[in-house]
Each structure stands twice: as C-alpha cells, then as structure tokens.
Amino acid sequence: MKARLLALGAGAVSGLLMYAAFPPAEAMQLGWLAPAPLLLACRRTGPGLAFMSGLACGLTFWLFSLSWITHVTFAGWLILSAACALLVAGFAAAASDLSRRLKGMPAENMLLMIGWPALWVGVETIRTQLGFSWNALGVSQYRNLGLIQCAAWGGVGVVSFILVLVSSALALTFERYMAQGRCCARRPSFELMAAALVLAAAVLGGNRTLRGLAQSRTNLRAAIVQPNIPQVQKWSDEFIDFIYGRLDSGTRAALRAPGLDIVVWPETATPDFLRYSTSSWALVSALLTNGVPMLIGSMDAEFQPGDSMAPQAAFGQGRPARRGPERYFNVSMLFEPGVEEPRVYDKQHLVIFGEYIPFEEIMPFFRNLTPIETSFSPGSGSACFPVPGRGHLISPLICFEDTLPWLARAAVRSGARLLVNQTNDAWFDESAASRQHMSHCVFRCVENRVPAIRAANTGVSCVIDRTGAVRDRISRVGPGAEQADFLVADLWVPPADMPLTFYSRTGDALGLGCVVIWLAFALLRTRLFPGSPER
Known part of the structure; x- marks a missing residue:
C-alpha cells in the first residue's frame, strides 16, 4: 500500500509541475524537473504500478491544463483529458519495463537517458498524429529562444527530448545519491555531465542561430x-x-x-x-x-441547386443564394x-x-x-x-x-x-x-x-x-x-527562394523514428533485453 501511494503521489507531483510550466503560471523552469518524480516511480516499480503512476500524472496535468474546455463542453473535457492521460500511463509502463530489462547492464543509466526521452517523444508524436498536439512538454519553453532554435531540425519533439533527457539525469543521480549516500556526493555524475553537454550544445547552437538571423530590415x-x-x-x-x-x-x-x-x-x-x-x-x-x-x-x-431564394445579394453582381x-x-x-x-x-x-x-x-x-x-x-x-x-x-x-x-x-x-x-x-x-x-x-x-x-x-x-x-x-x-x-x-518576410529547414524538408522524422524504435522494442524486448522479471 505504501509503495502504491508513493507511486501515485510521484505521478501527481509530476503532473502538477508540468501544469505549472505552462500558462497560466508559465514557470517554464519547472519543465526541466517535471518528469523526474514520475521517472523515479517508473524506476522503482513494475509496469503495472508505473501505469497507475503515469495515469495519476496524466490526469493531474490534463484536467488542470485543459480546464478551459469546460466553457464549451464538460463531457469533452473529461473524455479528452482521460484519453491523453492514458498515453502518459502507457509511457510510464513502457519506461518501467525498459528500466527492468536494462538492470545490471554496464551502460544501464546512459541507455535509459536515451530510451526514456525517445519514448516520451514517441508518445507525443502519436498524440499529434491523432490530431491533438496541444501542450507537448517542449512547448513550455516557448520563451527560451536560445533553446528552441533546435526545433528547426526536428520540431518541438527535439525540445521535449532535451527536457526529458535532463530530467532523466536528475532522477538517476538522485536515485544513486539516495542509495549510496555521502560517498556518491564525492563522485561525479556522468548522467548530469552528459545531459549538460547536450543542453550546452543546443543552447550555444541556438544563440549562434539567433545572431545569424538578426534582421533589421522589414518588407x-x-x-x-x-x-x-x-x-x-x-x-x-x-x-x-x-x-x-x-x-x-x-x-x-x-x-x-x-x-x-x-x-x-x-x-x-x-x-x-x-x-x-x-x-x-x-x-x-x-x-x-x-x-x-x-x-x-x-x-x-x-x-444545393434549386430555386433562387435571393434573401441577400452576394458580393459583386448579386449572385443569388440557393435553397x-x-x-x-x-x-x-x-x-x-x-x-x-x-x-x-x-x-x-x-x-x-x-x-x-x-x-x-x-x-x-x-x-x-x-x-x-x-x-x-x-x-x-x-x-x-x-x-x-x-x-x-x-x-x-x-x-x-x-x-x-x-x-x-x-x-x-x-x-x-x-x-x-x-x-x-x-x-x-x-x-x-x-x-x-x-x-x-x-x-x-x-x-x-x-x-x-x-x-x-x-x-x-x-x-x-x-x-x-x-x-x-x-x-x-x-x-x-x-x-x-x-x-x-x-x-521581415523571407524570399521565395529561401532554403527550407531540415524540419520543413523531413517533417516529424525524429518523432516517427522514436515511434518505430519503440514498436520494435515492444515486439523484440524479450529477446534483446531479457531483464529481471521480478523487478
């Protein structure tokens, strides 16, 4: 019972942090921390309990962030929030399963730092392809101009990937610190170092892009x-x-x-x-x-063709309306x-x-x-x-x-x-x-x-x-x-012959690639990663 309450609480905390990262609060810094409690729950529980933790996260986030839909339809708000929450729950179950199967591998944490963000982006891509792309995690950073320039390469999914990568590093470092105590504090966190390198590359590249696109002319x-x-x-x-x-x-x-x-x-x-x-x-x-x-x-x-009613003239020469x-x-x-x-x-x-x-x-x-x-x-x-x-x-x-x-x-x-x-x-x-x-x-x-x-x-x-x-x-x-x-x-409107961005040319290649990778993992996971079933 205690483990279940902790998992549900961790999911709810992640949902609240995500909600706070978007308008109305717009505390975008919390977007870097938001997935961490949920990831810790996925790390410490099996897929079944992780699913419930993800459901708690999804319901908390979507019910709050989509509450404005109640101005139009109360039932639609509940249905849409529940559907989106199920996708978050699916992410959590898969994230837990991956963590279980990578247990004991030499590069376990580094693989998780790639796998968890890829899974998150894959889930966001599925939701987008279903026609509802609202509030992907990366959108919370829309005012962080240096970071979001990488969207020209892979869309908002790249930004979401980086946020979950950093959050994964924080979660794994925190887990190791809690398990090993003070001796861990004296050792460098390779997870945080790797995440910092990726983040630095994205921000430095983004700021360079901003300088290159500075435009004083208007047309x-x-x-x-x-x-x-x-x-x-x-x-x-x-x-x-x-x-x-x-x-x-x-x-x-x-x-x-x-x-x-x-x-x-x-x-x-x-x-x-x-x-x-x-x-x-x-x-x-x-x-x-x-x-x-x-x-x-x-x-x-x-x-439809029919007798002219002509209740009002159309523009121009008074073309009649039809019955x-x-x-x-x-x-x-x-x-x-x-x-x-x-x-x-x-x-x-x-x-x-x-x-x-x-x-x-x-x-x-x-x-x-x-x-x-x-x-x-x-x-x-x-x-x-x-x-x-x-x-x-x-x-x-x-x-x-x-x-x-x-x-x-x-x-x-x-x-x-x-x-x-x-x-x-x-x-x-x-x-x-x-x-x-x-x-x-x-x-x-x-x-x-x-x-x-x-x-x-x-x-x-x-x-x-x-x-x-x-x-x-x-x-x-x-x-x-x-x-x-x-x-x-x-x-300033760019000319007709401007070069298209990588994203304009290839679309959601990153997100769709993440979906394909995870479909392959779902089909082949027992062969590729035997894992420990009891975890």
Missing part, C-alpha cells in the same frame, strides 16, 4: 484588428450592428497608418455568411476603398481592391464537438454534448495567397490549425513565407487558453523559419518573427473591452 507592414466581441454576443442578432461598429472603427483606426500592405481580421469576424450578406459585403466594400487588401475570417456555404445549404465551411477570404471575387481558404482540420459532431447521423445524442447546431465540412488543402503589390505568399491557419505542425509545414513547402493564424479564442475567455494557443504558433515559426501574424477576436493578437520571438502584441482577455484594438507591425 511588409500589416495591421491586425482585434474586435473584442464576447462570445455570448457574437451570434446574437441583437448585437450585429455592434459587431459591425467594432470592425469598422478598429479597421479605420488602423488604416490611418501609412504604407499598410494588408489588414487582418480574426476567425469568423463577420456575424454571418459574408459571401451572401448584403450588410457584411457593404462594410468590406467601404473599407476596401482605402486601397488596402483585407484578410477576413468568415463562414461560407455551398448550396438548402449543402455544406458549411470556416473560411479565410482575401479581398483585394478592384477585384470582385475573393480568394478563399477552407479550414482543413475541424475541432471535434466545436466544429463537427462525430457520428451525428447514427448517434444524434452527441449533439447534446456541444453548443453547435450542425457540422462544418473540412477543406481539401492549404492555400497560398499573394499579397497584392508585394508578392509575398501568405497562408491562413484558422483557429487551432497552427497547433498542428504538418499543416504549417505543408503551407511553407507550397511556397508560403508568412503564416496567418486567425482565431476566435473568446470561447475560452478568462482562461489560459489563448496564451497556451499562442505558444504553439511560436514553434511553427521556428520549425519553418517563417514569421507569423496572429489575429484573435479576444486574447492574444501578435506578430512572431522567424526565430519565435513575439515582437508586437495585443493581450486582452475577458469582458470589459470598450472598443476594438488594433496593432500595426512591420516585419
């Missing part, structure tokens, strides 16, 4: 409009004029800045389907007379002065229970778990829009799409040199969700060496350069904003 001036519309007002007919007023006043204030190349609105900025709304189209047309292109988040629909919408889309539209039709990007990765209801035809009761009335349809691929007059190719990433590394990578490989994240984080106001969300965009910039613009309805709107530094920022969370905010920023 694009962008304005971000943050309307600060509370979620309870966004889809109410009573507040439509209020929303138009916020968008109009914020944009006109931004347009006073000379030399603007583009204005960016957040996700679903208009309170209707812009393509078919007379009011929204009139507002956009009036603002376009200033001669500045606008990237606007809205909703869109495809209609019976067939599919809905969450879109980003680039409007150019003098051009009738906008360029349109349809969001590819939809949020479960937020933008689509799984199995809604055969399990209609799922609709009770979400505030949405019907599902959106996903887009088919990335889009690259040229900025008129500049030629830079930009690629929109809507809502949580910037948390998925392969979407940003695909956009850059298609020619995009500026990422634009348009989001509505008002769903989760007065929580850490917006800051957690923004931290992932930092890594998309470092991985691909391109800057990003982040336009939010509320929360954090900012510009991030290609080193991951947040250069300009609006931060407003919660109700009480009396006006729209705007930000005018100058940034």
Whole structure:
C-alpha cells in the first residue's frame, strides 16, 4: 500500500509541475524537473504500478491544463483529458519495463537517458498524429529562444527530448545519491555531465542561430484588428450592428497608418455568411476603398441547386443564394481592391464537438454534448495567397490549425513565407487558453523559419518573427473591452527562394523514428533485453 501511494503521489507531483510550466503560471523552469518524480516511480516499480503512476500524472496535468474546455463542453473535457492521460500511463509502463530489462547492464543509466526521452517523444508524436498536439512538454519553453532554435531540425519533439533527457539525469543521480549516500556526493555524475553537454550544445547552437538571423530590415507592414466581441454576443442578432461598429472603427483606426500592405481580421469576424450578406459585403466594400487588401475570417456555404431564394445579394453582381445549404465551411477570404471575387481558404482540420459532431447521423445524442447546431465540412488543402503589390505568399491557419505542425509545414513547402493564424479564442475567455494557443504558433515559426501574424477576436493578437520571438502584441482577455484594438507591425518576410529547414524538408522524422524504435522494442524486448522479471 505504501509503495502504491508513493507511486501515485510521484505521478501527481509530476503532473502538477508540468501544469505549472505552462500558462497560466508559465514557470517554464519547472519543465526541466517535471518528469523526474514520475521517472523515479517508473524506476522503482513494475509496469503495472508505473501505469497507475503515469495515469495519476496524466490526469493531474490534463484536467488542470485543459480546464478551459469546460466553457464549451464538460463531457469533452473529461473524455479528452482521460484519453491523453492514458498515453502518459502507457509511457510510464513502457519506461518501467525498459528500466527492468536494462538492470545490471554496464551502460544501464546512459541507455535509459536515451530510451526514456525517445519514448516520451514517441508518445507525443502519436498524440499529434491523432490530431491533438496541444501542450507537448517542449512547448513550455516557448520563451527560451536560445533553446528552441533546435526545433528547426526536428520540431518541438527535439525540445521535449532535451527536457526529458535532463530530467532523466536528475532522477538517476538522485536515485544513486539516495542509495549510496555521502560517498556518491564525492563522485561525479556522468548522467548530469552528459545531459549538460547536450543542453550546452543546443543552447550555444541556438544563440549562434539567433545572431545569424538578426534582421533589421522589414518588407511588409500589416495591421491586425482585434474586435473584442464576447462570445455570448457574437451570434446574437441583437448585437450585429455592434459587431459591425467594432470592425469598422478598429479597421479605420488602423488604416490611418501609412504604407499598410494588408489588414487582418480574426476567425469568423463577420456575424454571418459574408459571401451572401448584403450588410457584411457593404462594410468590406467601404473599407476596401482605402486601397488596402483585407484578410477576413468568415463562414461560407455551398448550396444545393434549386430555386433562387435571393434573401441577400452576394458580393459583386448579386449572385443569388440557393435553397438548402449543402455544406458549411470556416473560411479565410482575401479581398483585394478592384477585384470582385475573393480568394478563399477552407479550414482543413475541424475541432471535434466545436466544429463537427462525430457520428451525428447514427448517434444524434452527441449533439447534446456541444453548443453547435450542425457540422462544418473540412477543406481539401492549404492555400497560398499573394499579397497584392508585394508578392509575398501568405497562408491562413484558422483557429487551432497552427497547433498542428504538418499543416504549417505543408503551407511553407507550397511556397508560403508568412503564416496567418486567425482565431476566435473568446470561447475560452478568462482562461489560459489563448496564451497556451499562442505558444504553439511560436514553434511553427521556428520549425519553418517563417514569421507569423496572429489575429484573435479576444486574447492574444501578435506578430512572431522567424526565430519565435513575439515582437508586437495585443493581450486582452475577458469582458470589459470598450472598443476594438488594433496593432500595426512591420516585419521581415523571407524570399521565395529561401532554403527550407531540415524540419520543413523531413517533417516529424525524429518523432516517427522514436515511434518505430519503440514498436520494435515492444515486439523484440524479450529477446534483446531479457531483464529481471521480478523487478
């Protein structure tokens, strides 16, 4: 019983340390220590008890760090947290099994210092490939610019690897000290020395990269409009004029800045389907007379053939709406002065229970778990829009799409040199969700060496350069904003012929390699590492 309580307690402590490393606390130094208690439990117990320790760690971390999901769905918060916790539990069981099988080998600790981080990164990669890449351990270091430059080689997984490597060294050194007492204190810790060498190489290389990428020139001036519309007002007919007023006043204030190349609105900025709304189209047309292109988040629909209802004119020449919408889309539209039709990007990765209801035809009761009335349809691929007059190719990433590394990578490989994240984080106001969300965009910039613009309805709107530094920022969370905010920023967009990073070329090779290694270990462990079954 005592061993079980200690294992569960160690897992819970690791979960709390991990939670504290991310927003809202953002004590990123704790990210280096967080895995250590769990690893010690894995070292001292068998796989079964280690699984329970990992489950305690995962539940503690995910239930706290994802608590903002309760603003939308309580059941979804519990289900998602439990699913992520099971992956942490699986890591702990495998980590314990590896430790048991390496017992007595001459280089046991050094092998663990490679195996445990590789397993951790493999588990994070599996979660990412399943579509939820939120809060990988390495993301906690998003403000540590010298360290995170290595993400250009292997994504956020490289940073996670280094953190778990250091934590493994701390855990193994602590274990040896407790077992051998004072005599151990007089002996050097080869585990800490090895971890320090890896860390030093990463940080020194990162700082060298930062000096090489220092850029004083700018070649694009962008304005971000943050309307600060509370979620309870966004889809109410009573507040439509209020929303138009916020968008109009914020944009006109931004347009006073000379030399603007583009204005960016957040996700679903208009309170209707812009393509078919007379009011929204009139507002956009009036603002376009200033001669500045606008990237606007809205909703869109495809209609079935039928008799014309024509309740509202479409833009341009009044193309009629059709009876019976067939599919809905969450879109980003680039409007150019003098051009009738906008360029349109349809969001590819939809949020479960937020933008689509799984199995809604055969399990209609799922609709009770979400505030949405019907599902959106996903887009088919990335889009690259040229900025008129500049030629830079930009690629929109809507809502949580910037948390998925392969979407940003695909956009850059298609020619995009500026990422634009348009989001509505008002769903989760007065929580850490917006800051957690923004931290992932930092890594998309470092991985691909391109800057990003982040336009939010509320929360954090900012510009991030290609080193991951947040250069300009609006931060407003919660109700009480009396006006729209705007930000005018100058940034450097790299040329079309810039060399792609290793990550842009190869993707999550590190993470997938870790998954393959651990699958091989699971199949061959009894042959390769006989181990001691009683441990």
